[in-house]
Amino acid sequence: MSTRVAPAFAAGPTDAAGGLDPAARSGYADHPPRMGFFTDTSVCIGCKACEVACKEWNKVPEDGLELTGMSYDNTGSLSASTWRHVAFIEQIVRAGDSRWLMSSDVCKHCTEAACLDVCPTGALMRSEFGTVVIQDDVCNGCGYCVSACPFGVVGRRETDGGAHKCTLCYDRIGDGLTPACAKACPTESIQFGPLDELRERAQGRLRELHDAGTPQARLYGEDPADGVGGAGAFFLLLDEPEVYGLPPDPVVTTRDLPRMWRHVATAAAALAAAALLSGLGQRS
Amino acid sequence: MVPPAEFTSYYGRPVIKEVVWGVPDVPGYLFLGGLAGASSLLAASAELTGRHELARTAKTAAVGAISLSALALVQDLGRPARFINMLRVFKPTSPMSIGSWLLTAYGPAAGVAAASALTGRVPRIGRAATAAAAMVGPGVASYTAALLADTAVPAWHDAHRELPYLFVSSAATAAGGLGLALVRPEHAGPARNLAVAGASAELVARNLLIRRVRRAGTVEAYQSGRAGHLMAAAEVLGVSGLSIAATLGRNRVAAALAGTALVASSALTRFGVFYAGRISARDPKYTVVPQRDRLRRQDQAESPADAGLPAAGLVGQHGLLQCLG
Numbered sequence: 001m002s003t004r005v006a007p008a009f010a011a012g013p014t015d016a017a018g019g020l021d022p023a024a025r026s027g028y029a030d031h032p033p034r035m036g037f038f039t040d041t042s043v044c045i046g047c048k049a050c051e052v053a054c055k056e057w058n059k060v061p062e063d064g065l066e067l068t069g070m071s072y073d074n075t076g077s078l079s080a081s082t083w084r085h086v087a088f089i090e091q092i093v094r095a096g097d098s099r100w101l102m103s104s105d106v107c108k109h110c111t112e113a114a115c116l117d118v119c120p121t122g123a124l125m126r127s128e129f130g131t132v133v134i135q136d137d138v139c140n141g142c143g144y145c146v147s148a149c150p151f152g153v154v155g156r157r158e159t160d161g162g163a164h165k166c167t168l169c170y171d172r173i174g175d176g177l178t179p180a181c182a183k184a185c186p187t188e189s190i191q192f193g194p195l196d197e198l199r200e201r202a203q204g205r206l207r208e209l210h211d212a213g214t215p216q217a218r219l220y221g222e223d224p225a226d227g228v229g230g231a232g233a234f235f236l237l238l239d240e241p242e243v244y245g246l247p248p249d250p251v252v253t254t255r256d257l258p259r260m261w262r263h264v265a266t267a268a269a270a271l272a273a274a275a276l277l278s279g280l281g282q283r284s
Numbered sequence: 285m286v287p288p289a290e291f292t293s294y295y296g297r298p299v300i301k302e303v304v305w306g307v308p309d310v311p312g313y314l315f316l317g318g319l320a321g322a323s324s325l326l327a328a329s330a331e332l333t334g335r336h337e338l339a340r341t342a343k344t345a346a347v348g349a350i351s352l353s354a355l356a357l358v359q360d361l362g363r364p365a366r367f368i369n370m371l372r373v374f375k376p377t378s379p380m381s382i383g384s385w386l387l388t389a390y391g392p393a394a395g396v397a398a399a400s401a402l403t404g405r406v407p408r409i410g411r412a413a414t415a416a417a418a419m420v421g422p423g424v425a426s427y428t429a430a431l432l433a434d435t436a437v438p439a440w441h442d443a444h445r446e447l448p449y450l451f452v453s454s455a456a457t458a459a460g461g462l463g464l465a466l467v468r469p470e471h472a473g474p475a476r477n478l479a480v481a482g483a484s485a486e487l488v489a490r491n492l493l494i495r496r497v498r499r500a501g502t503v504e505a506y507q508s509g510r511a512g513h514l515m516a517a518a519e520v521l522g523v524s525g526l527s528i529a530a531t532l533g534r535n536r537v538a539a540a541l542a543g544t545a546l547v548a549s550s551a552l553t554r555f556g557v558f559y560a561g562r563i564s565a566r567d568p569k570y571t572v573v574p575q576r577d578r579l580r581r582q583d584q585a586e587s588p589a590d591a592g593l594p595a596a597g598l599v600g601q602h603g604l605l606q607c608l609g
Binding site: 001005009068070076077079087089114117118119120121122123138139140141143144146147148149150151152153154155156157160161162163240242243244245247248249250253255256257259260261264265266267268269270271272274275276277278279280 | 291292293294295297298299300302303304305312321322325326328329330333335360361362363364366367369370372373375376378379380381383384404418420421423425426430433434435436437439444445446448449451452455456459460473474475477480481482485507512541565568571575576578594
């Protein structure tokens with residue numbers, strides 16, 4: 001039985017950066033530090049070792065081997081069977097001058113996770129590391145998490161009917177290991193660690209890039225004040241988020257749920273009143 | 285506000301995932317759940333005022349509609365054998381969880397009410413079940429609005445204030461319409477009243493919803509493609525059914541015609557809203573453009589000096605990346 005009665009934005013324990021502490025709010029009294037990913041796309045070389053390592057470790061099935069015609073990206077997007085996705089963007093900055101952006105996308109492990117909020121079976125849960133994990137043996141494939149995710153991360157797998165996504169290698173980090181993608185990354189574009197350390201490191205890297213003459217560099221998902229309460233997996237990008245297929249200003253849908261329930265209650269009361277009043281008047 | 289025609293995306297691919305809920309299962313359920321919930325209310329109202337023929341018909345409609353709903357919902361699961369996992373938890377943060385519990389309470393009540401009305405047995409238990417179904421019915425008819433709105437699907441979420449009113453009006457239209465079509469006019473008074481009230485309210489709610497999504501930047505999803513056709517057809521049928529019911533509703537043939545039109549209108553509304561959501565999930569512009577506009581407004585509010593800047597420099601900067609959709 002879920003003990004959460006208020007939606008995700010309710011007040012609760014906070015972390016060092018002033019953001020909500022999701023593990024404590026989910027009832028872990030004594031828990032390890034919140035773990036996450038910092039994906040620094042400025043050093044991504046597009047090798048896709050992360051995609052392969054993830055598939056291997058998590059035994060994620062093949063999901064289509066077609067050419068998309070989109071640069072070197074034949075993966076397409078995150079899905080039930082793709083938990084790391086490397087985007088390739090070829091840009092013409094000005095005539096004769098082009099650049100490549102490469103970025104390894106992953107589940108954001110949101111502080112305020114819509115997928116977790118809307119899951120009707122409790123299959124989606126918060127781990128002691130503050131990550132969001134789907135328990136495959138509980139999921140009944142209703143697909144609500146798929147439509148709730150503002151990043152298009154969660155998918156339903158055709159072959160088994162269940163929803164699947166990145167677990168932040170729950171089985172590895174519990175044993176003190178680094179998640180498969182970060183372990184395999186040859187340039188440390190994918191960095192794994194306690195979230196507050198990663199946030200500090202990312203600020204340093206951002207300053208470095210700005211000082212080096214790359215004003216386009218920006219962090220995405222690191223701010224606890226953003227629409228999902230800050231992501232557990234955040235990014236350093238070199239262009240607007242939508243260039244990489246990321247939403248520019250995602251807001252967790254359940255923030256509006258109290259208002260939705262109020263309108264639902266008012267509408268239900270109006271229906272009841274109308275139906276009961278319909279019986280009034282003389283019988284013709 | 286007209287959204288900018290150009291925006292940036294990753295090769296025009298959607299930002300959010302496509303809705304995996306199937307057609308006709310889920311939009312069909314939105315319609316049938318509404319029909320059932322409002323029919324139970326109509327049955328109680330009819331019974332209280334001594335219209336037993338109408339009460340019996342409405343109870344039968346309710347149990348039929350909710351049985352079909354249950355089948356459709358289980359069939360739509362990726363793992364139908366595990367439908368019972370819906371009852372592992374009670375989660376107010378999940379409209380689907382609340383809905384599962386509502387249906388669990390409602391289904392048996394509607395079943396007993398109908399069985400008692402049709403067989404004439406256990407009348408006291410039948411009356412209690414009728415009352416119980418009428419109490420849970422409004423929840424069954426309305427929670428589906430939160431079910432759709434509590435997603436990242438732009439056309440649904442943007443309409444989260446208006447959808448509950450549209451859905452209960454549509455439910456009243458369907459239940460009233462069905463009573464009007466099936467019951468002799470001299471016994472169908474409450475059905476006629478409910479149908480007229482529902483169809484009128486639906487017109488207002490639909491207009492408010494369209495005004496809202498126009499401001500939010502997702503109106504095109506409701507007005508284009510299949511959603512646009514369905515919403516337009518729903519309006520035509522609704523207005524026709526409403527006019528006939530309000531004027532010639534005491535004529536048997538006219539009542540049957542009006543009732544059928546109103547039931548169809550209600551179903552088309554649900555399918556229209558469902559398709560609008562699908563359309564808005566498939567095209568990245570419905571996600572990117574409104575979010576960009578929101579950021580721009582925030583920027584302008586924080587630094588009024590920049591207020592005159594055009595729609596961010598990124599549009600038009602990278603010719604290769606522009607999505608033409």
